[in-house]
Amino acid sequence: MTSGHAVIVGAGAAGWSAADTLVRSGWPGRVTIVDPAGATNRTLVNTGVLTGLLNREQLSRPIPTGTELLQDEVEAIEEVGTVRLRSGGRLAPDAVVIASGSVPRPASFEADAGAPRSRILPLHSAEDAERIRGLVPSNGASVVILGAGLVGSETASLLADAGVDVTLVARSTLPLREQLGPTVASELLRRHRDRIRVRTGRSVARATTRSSSAVIELSDGETLEGDAAIVAHGTLARRPASGSDRGAITVDARLRTGLRGVYAAGGVASILAHGTVIRVDHWDDAAAQGAHAARSILHDLLGGPDPGEYRFESGYSSRIHGSMLTAWGVATDRTEWSRHVDGATVGVGRHLGHVTAVTGLDAPLVVRDLAASASRDLRDSLSLYPTGV
Ligand SMILES: Cc1cc2nc3c(=O)[nH]c(=O)nc-3n(C[C@H](O)[C@H](O)[C@H](O)COP(=O)(O)OP(=O)(O)OC[C@H]3O[C@@H](n4cnc5c(N)ncnc54)[C@H](O)[C@@H]3O)c2cc1C
Missing domain, CATH: 3.50.50.60 (FAD/NAD(P)-binding domain)
Structure with missing residues (x-):
């Protein structure tokens, strides 16, 4: 590693969290976040701005302490890891996290x-x-x-x-x-x-x-x-504009792209976990992916501890018609659902016998407890998505 410069493309949930994790974990050099819009919280678009409770400026949040913001747009990440900016500039970082989010389908x-x-x-x-x-x-x-x-x-x-x-x-x-x-x-x-x-x-x-x-x-x-x-x-991945490449950026379970030193996280990424490709576009999961990409960088470039395979263990909640919807984990078209037995409106999703998703309406505590036990079970299991499945 030469300068110890990390560049984060996008200051949303994933990029913010990647930058913050790098700084907090003692990344030895500069951490530059490139985002034309600065750091914003997209979850407030409907709950805040559409309802008139907040104006556009109130969606912004400070960038993580110890990082710098470059209000520019990344046009391409080239083969050698060089980052090309819309303003015409070029950066040559040691590590890049692409966290450019999504666009509406x-x-x-x-x-x-x-x-x-x-x-x-x-x-x-x-x-x-x-x-x-x-x-x-x-x-x-x-x-x-x-x-x-x-x-x-x-x-x-x-x-x-x-x-x-x-x-x-x-x-x-x-x-x-x-x-x-x-x-x-x-x-x-x-x-x-x-x-x-x-x-x-x-x-x-x-x-x-x-x-x-x-x-x-x-x-x-x-x-x-x-x-x-x-x-x-729904949404589609938003790659930094480059050539004819479209669709989500596929990364391995440590969120590495095929380019050395280049990682992707959040709504732009599809995670390849032993034969299954999963793209999730939720705030907490994007933040968890950003943090995981940062830990992978620390492992790959500085010899830090191996963060292991990324696991979808985040959740989200939403108030809909006065009811609280809570969800944990990830479901795919292969998930087998059953109803939780105690009468609450709770669904339990299994993949290869393991609980990978729990959802509920007005049952946050049941969801929390089932998620905690599913999480323990997943940690004890060798791999959730065995090769070839
Ligand atoms: C209306 C709405 C409500 C939502 N509500 C919820 C909710 O209640 N709960 C929940 O879990 N999720 C919610 N989501 C989804 C959640 O906001 C996203 O999953 C999350 O923001 C994804 O994080 P991200 O970092 O991948 O992308 P984003 O947060 O979208 O951030 C991407 C950033 O990258 C920047 N960028 C893009 N291209 C470039 C480029 N070429 N160069 C530099 N920067 C670039 C963008 O300006 C943006 O700041 C909601 C989404 C919407 C649209």
Whole structure:
């Protein structure tokens, strides 16, 4: 190692945590975070900015002590690990963590998007939230939400709390089944139906913007109209722009990319764990991945302790229609779900016999206890994803 310079691409959950972990663990040189926007907390986009509780500036947070921020954009990480900046500059660090997050998955339907005053918008950034707020009148507003994943569901609840007439549209007949399991997903859907208009098993055939409304035509011919339509179709990895490479950056279980000294974490990364590739886009998991990438750097470059394989042991929670949704771990399309026996609305997801996901509605303590015991079990097991599975 020459200068001991670490460059972190992105100051969101993963990048912030990677930088902080490096400094706290005694990284011997400079830690530079490159982010055109500075450090921000994306989870407040809907709960804070869309609801009007916070303005855009209030999403920013200080960068970790002992690091420096370069307000620039990374254009490419070249073969030799050189970092090329939009401003024209180049950095030649010893270690790089790519933590550039995600972009909203584009709508798959025909729309008149592209018009500057479009009323059919994603909800990913503070600017998106401000734009949507600007389209929605303070009284008698109506919004159509396309997508009933976590952001769509939470946003539907927030807008309903604010007195907005909400219609939630989902392609799936049971939204969030894969992520939460059938028990919790069914109960969540019931709570949505009790409070807002819900259309499941329907896709969007066409979407248009009129002068004062968004008009959504569904696959069964029904037409919905709102002051705005929010596209909440999940996210795709956002690589630093470079050539024709698209999609998530695949990393090994220590979050190493194929380039020496270059690691990736958070929403931009897919983790390859013995035959299974998993991408998770949640705040605590991104932060845990950032910290893990930093520990791998300390191991690989400075001979620090081996952090071992990354394990998805973070959780998230969300208040939806007055109920607390809590979740721990990770579920994939291979997860086998069962209902927890004590009667609580709790789902337990297993992979190869091990509990890898626990979810619950209004059952945070049950989820916490089951997660703690699953976590002990996982630590005792050799590997969660044996080769070839
Ligand atoms: C509306 C909304 C609500 C959410 N609510 C929750 C929630 O309640 N709980 C939860 O767990 N998760 C939530 N999430 C998801 C959570 O915000 C993300 O999983 C998390 O922010 C991912 O962290 P990250 O570091 O990978 O990316 P981000 O936090 O998005 O950070 C990426 C950073 O990289 C920067 N960047 C991008 N490209 C470049 C480049 N080329 N050069 C330099 N910098 C670059 C960006 O400016 C950004 O600051 C929510 C997401 C949204 C959109």
